[in-house]
């Protein structure tokens with residue numbers, strides 16, 4: 001197995017400052033004591049953490065139950081997640097949300113404003129007849145109303161599924177149908193990089209046929225654009241009561257579903273990852289306290305969109321449950337200028353900043369010295385997530401943004417894990433650029449060889465697995481228990497949860513993520529299934545076959561190279577390539593657009609008819625062709641495949 005980049009001998013190391021060692025939420029003594037407790041009695045330790053961090057309506061007696069791998073956490077306990085996130089903080093007169101729009105309008109909601117708003121919107125949802133267990137799609141940008149929508153669903157026991165507002169009507173439709181949603185909450189339109197996106201039209205298109213199970217579409221008028229109202233549409237402003245209301249938060253079982261979030265897998269169909277209430281909330285809370293060292297006075301800006309898991313756990317549920325102030329920005333990072341992020345940090349005195357390596361690389365490229373022009377002294381913790389961060393970008397982030405003072409927490413986790421799993425704790429771990437360091441207390445990670453044997457020596461690459469269940473683990477795949485078992489548990493006979501990532505240890509015991517072991521690519525920190533993109537391409541009239549692989553990209557981390565054979569070879573390739581990019585944007589969303597396209601008479605196949613993906617990967621990555629090509633029917637197509645449009 002080869003490593004993803006040659007940073008094997010990365011020797012730079014940054015130890016925690018004296019201040020962090022003394023003042024961080026989680027000290028070395030806490031770490032040693034908790035590690036010991038986990039070793040002595042795992043379940044009791046999780047129970048203690050759940051009791052001290054969550055507000056339970058009824059306490060639990062059962063820590064973990066259910067038949068493997070369908071584990072249930074704190075199963076007979078009862079709680080309400082929205083109550084945990086909002087009701088318990090209303091006596092603190094502090095801001096919950098600072099919202100900044102692309103046009104630089106600012107809105108601030110205190111915890112009591114948020115509480116009043118959620119109660120009113122919960123009332124409206126209940127009046128529409130929605131009840132416990134119903135699925136609600138939230139197709140909105142990151143604005144206060146989308147957070148109100150999520151927390152109102154949680155208050156009523158409705159299962160939300162947030163769909164990234166950049167997804168096309170096709171991708172949205174697939175998720176609406178799979179979840180059989182009774183309601184959709186959307187906006188009439190929103191602005192991105194100055195361009196207007198008409199979300200309501202996209203929703204109309206998505207449910208045009210065979211979606212009679214959708215009773216209501218709720219539209220928040222976020223823009224002056226006129227809303228074209230259909231019979232099942234209601235306006236947010238019409239259903240929101242004029243007077244204050246109080247809606248009792250429903251006491252939910254801890255294993256009741258809080259949300260479904262769709263993510264790409266190695267087959268064409270996205271997986272509806274399910275998260276339950278109590279266990280999910282616990283890991284969100286403790287990781288916000290431990291890894292981000294979140295304190296009462298912090299202003300936490302996690303730049304993730306609420307359409308991704310990071311937006312769920314580190315914009316909404318985790319920080320709010322901790323009573324923090326979150327900042328949300330609903331705009332493009334480089335709009336209207338390349339220092340927008342630094343300007344926002346300066347103006348709002350952001351203290352904890354969490355973003356993705358792709359954003360860091362872009363910002364470094366467009367304005368290496370831009371951070372020098374801003375006062376970033378309020379920053380104290382920096383974070384990254386979504387893909388491995390290359391040491392060069394890490395150092396720039398550390399020196400220019402963090403002024404050599406702020407620890408960078410490189411957090412490894414997944415939609416499925418719910419919360420950070422492998423990450424440094426600022427007051428404890430020494431940081432080395434490029435590694436997410438060590439598993440958090442209670443997380444039993446290992447690296448194994450193909451026989452499932454643990455690899456403990458440095459620099460042996462293998463599958464990254466988790467040996468013991470943990471509270472915020474996925475509760476399964478919506479409507480597909482077999483796929484859950486097959487995807488995550490079957491590879492090592494149900495012994496381990498299989499992450500799909502490969503990793504290695506370095507000499508100091510730090511974990512380095514090497515990449516994916518399945519057909520999933522990671523473009524700008526977003527997971528995309530190659531099969532999903534291939535099926536979009538072959539659904540185009542002119543395409544006969546398509547194979548998609550990734551190659552390393554300076555800014556995006558990975559980019560997509562599509563190899564295509566056509567039904568009819570007479571088309572203009574440049575026009576067709578543009579057309580296909582537009583087609584993929586339409587089918588999935590512009591994040592899935594192939595950066596490079598190569599056309600050939602046919603795709604290289606083995607005798608049994610399998611596309612030779614390894615060969616295509618070699619071509620895309622401009623490597624020597626490895627492996628056997630003797631079975632290739634037509635050698636000349638290799639030359640054709642090297643041509644990029």
Ligand code: WTA
Pocket residue numbers: 263308309310384385386387388389410411412413414415416436499500501513515516522525526527
């Ligand atoms: C990758 C995002 C290296 C990994 C929270 C994982 C990372 C996938 C890191 C999950 C990191 C995430 N270093 N790789 N710090 N964080 N990944 O579900 O391949 O969108 O399996 O969740 O992103 O992506 P997802």
